[in-house]
Amino acid sequence: MASECPLPTPWHHGHVSVSCRMRPLLPGEVAIGTARAPWVLSDRSITLTERSLTRVDSDFSDASKSLKTRGELRNLDHLRKPDGETIMDHVFGEEASTQQVYEQAFRNIVFGAAEGMNGAILAYGQTASGKTFSISGSTAQNDELNKGMIHFALDDLFGQLTKKACGPEGIEYLVRMSYCELYMERVNDLLRKIGPQSQNLAVKEDPEGRGFYADGLKEKIVSSAEEVLMLFAEAEKRRRVAHTRYNEVSSRSHTLLTLCVECSVPLEDAKDGEAQSVTRVGRLVIVDLAGNERLEAGAEYVAESSSINKSLFFLGKVIEKLAARDKRTTSSVPEDNEHIPFRDSKLTRLLSVHLNGNSQTGLLVTLTPSEDAIEQSLTTLRFAQKAAEVRCVAKPVLISKEQSLIVKQREIISQLHNQVRSLQEEVQRSQRSEVPEEDLTAEREQCAQQLQALVLSSSERGQSFVSKSREVDTVVTALHHNMDVLKKQKAMVVESMKSLYKTIHNITGAVAQATDVLNTGGGTEIAKEMVRSACAVENEGQNAWSPAIVDLGEKLELLLNAKSHP
Numbered sequence: 001m002a003s004e005c006p007l008p009t010p011w012h013h014g015h016v017s018v019s020c021r022m023r024p025l026l027p028g029e030v031a032i033g034t035a036r037a038p039w040v041l042s043d044r045s046i047t048l049t050e051r052s053l054t055r056v057d058s059d060f061s062d063a064s065k066s067l068k069t070r071g072e073l074r075n076l077d078h079l080r081k082p083d084g085e086t087i088m089d090h091v092f093g094e095e096a097s098t099q100q101v102y103e104q105a106f107r108n109i110v111f112g113a114a115e116g117m118n119g120a121i122l123a124y125g126q127t128a129s130g131k132t133f134s135i136s137g138s139t140a141q142n143d144e145l146n147k148g149m150i151h152f153a154l155d156d157l158f159g160q161l162t163k164k165a166c167g168p169e170g171i172e173y174l175v176r177m178s179y180c181e182l183y184m185e186r187v188n189d190l191l192r193k194i195g196p197q198s199q200n201l202a203v204k205e206d207p208e209g210r211g212f213y214a215d216g217l218k219e220k221i222v223s224s225a226e227e228v229l230m231l232f233a234e235a236e237k238r239r240r241v242a243h244t245r246y247n248e249v250s251s252r253s254h255t256l257l258t259l260c261v262e263c264s265v266p267l268e269d270a271k272d273g274e275a276q277s278v279t280r281v282g283r284l285v286i287v288d289l290a291g292n293e294r295l296e297a298g299a300e301y302v303a304e305s306s307s308i309n310k311s312l313f314f315l316g317k318v319i320e321k322l323a324a325r326d327k328r329t330t331s332s333v334p335e336d337n338e339h340i341p342f343r344d345s346k347l348t349r350l351l352s353v354h355l356n357g358n359s360q361t362g363l364l365v366t367l368t369p370s371e372d373a374i375e376q377s378l379t380t381l382r383f384a385q386k387a388a389e390v391r392c393v394a395k396p397v398l399i400s401k402e403q404s405l406i407v408k409q410r411e412i413i414s415q416l417h418n419q420v421r422s423l424q425e426e427v428q429r430s431q432r433s434e435v436p437e438e439d440l441t442a443e444r445e446q447c448a449q450q451l452q453a454l455v456l457s458s459s460e461r462g463q464s465f466v467s468k469s470r471e472v473d474t475v476v477t478a479l480h481h482n483m484d485v486l487k488k489q490k491a492m493v494v495e496s497m498k499s500l501y502k503t504i505h506n507i508t509g510a511v512a513q514a515t516d517v518l519n520t521g522g523g524t525e526i527a528k529e530m531v532r533s534a535c536a537v538e539n540e541g542q543n544a545w546s547p548a549i550v551d552l553g554e555k556l557e558l559l560l561n562a563k564s565h566p
């Protein structure tokens with residue numbers, strides 16, 4: 001059972017941190033003369049000024065005839081009110097780079113994950129406002145400069161872990177990665193090839209109270225930022241995107257990249273001579289939510305769009321409830337007994353741990369500067385304001401020795417080492433003994449199979465203990481290579497035997513003919529020539545038996561000489 005850190009004060013105590021990023025007008029928007037909305041940004045606030053009241057008023061009076069939603073009407077109403085400013089933890093304007101956004105607003109969440117705390121970074125905003133640009137980087141070809149927050153987060157995470165592993169703390173760590181998308185209320189595993197096993201995974205509740213999880217989602221052990229980025233790039237190709245009226249590459253699904261960080265920290269005191277350690281496990285999830293969108297994004301996408309909007313609506317409801325709950329409580333720890341409708345959608349189920357307390361959670365809302373987008377931007381800001389009221393109290397989660405994958409991995413690696421050693425000794429012994437070639441090959445084959453079975457079973461038991469079992473893979477590969485060489489050698493020996501058999505057959509025939517020649521009074525030279533040509537060996541250097549045949553030929557000639565000159 002997961003236990004919480006017994007430290008008297010939590011490591012992180014506060015609210016969901018909320019930041020906003022306004023992207024520049026895109027070249028295409030400038031080209032068609034898109035007007036800018038009169039937003040005024042400061043370090044911590046965003047305000048809409050000089051409202052075009054005439055437009056708002058005419059829209060508002062036509063509202064009963066128009067197709068505007070209730071939310072849009074509320075926004076129009078909001079525009080008629082005196083200036084409202086939205087206060088944020090950080091506000092970033094057009095000139096801010098993704099690196100600045102990450103370092104100022106989200107870096108502490110990643111550092112927390114390296115300490116074994118849960119963390120979440122969520123990007124929310126209308127379609128084409130820059131969520132994917134901020135999280136994963138530019139999707140434009142050859143745009144290496146605009147890296148996403150994932151890139152900086154991974155550098156920081158592995159940098160911190162390596163520092164702690166090599167420094168005086170001497171921690172051991174293990175990072176597991178999973179990546180899935182939520183498309184039309186289906187969880188699809190993006191790390192696996194598309195197939196029945198990777199699609200529509202069930203979302204189940206952890207019996208030990210650690211929230212919800214996608215059943216069967218692949219968790220890959222990763223050892224560097226580069227490895228994660230490589231897997232991520234590969235997985236991105238499976239993500240649902242489409243070209244819509246508002247965005248060239250529009251995400252049609254929510255994506256969740258999860259990095260589960262397990263750190264084993266050695267303790268000073270040793271019990272019974274055995275070194276003691278404590279293992280913490282933190283989950284960092286980076287979420288790129290699909291865009292909150294207008295249904296006119298493209299007729300063919302109506303079903304997708306309404307599914308996206310529905311799940312975002314449930315997320316909004318959960319945030320609203322949490323905010324209301326946390327406003328009422330005075331205690332520093334959120335109350336647990338209030339009903340929060342996490343179960344209403346898969347998205348809220350999967351994010352429940354990160355929204356409901358034990359997580360350092362940061363929200364990035366993205367906005368577009370165009371005047372047309374004012375209503376959507378106001379909806380986004382309203383969502384952000386609610387989220388900022390949600391409390392989070394993050395503490396490192398400690399796990400027992402039995403739950404620790406690092407401990408399990410250590411045990412299995414040592415078992416594998418022992419078994420590999422004994423198999424290697426067996427192979428060496430059989431090489432030294434004079435066992436027939438076939439038996440040797442069979443024995444080696446058996447050893448290789450045992451090793452392979454060992455590798456398979458280890459991967460079943462511990463979700464492939466990749467780094468160390470690579471050594472076993474190397475041994476298996478070497479044994480297979482050895483076997484191939486032996487097979488080739490055997491084929492050569494068989495060929496050689498066949499040609500020896502043929503040569504002996506020829507010599508026997510030649511001797512019989514030479515004897516006939518001599519018996520019928522023929523010349524010795526003719527008989528000798530017959531024997532000589534039968535004993536001539538082709539490719540002399542390649543056959544081990546060639547010298548013996550040459551020697552035999554010479555002896556036969558001597559015999560013929562002796563017979564002709566008795």
Ligand SMILES: Nc1ncnc2c1ncn2[C@@H]1O[C@H](COP(=O)(O)OP(=O)(O)OP(=O)(O)O)[C@@H](O)[C@H]1O
Nearest residue numbers: 023024127128129130131132133247250251290291
């Ligand atoms: N800060 C920025 N600077 C320059 N260009 C940006 C910025 N943010 C976004 N863009 C550009 O805006 C376009 C839309 O961005 P992006 O695809 O990230 O939007 P999104 O919010 O993820 O949309 P969707 O929800 O439809 O997937 C892209 O061409 C992207 O390169």
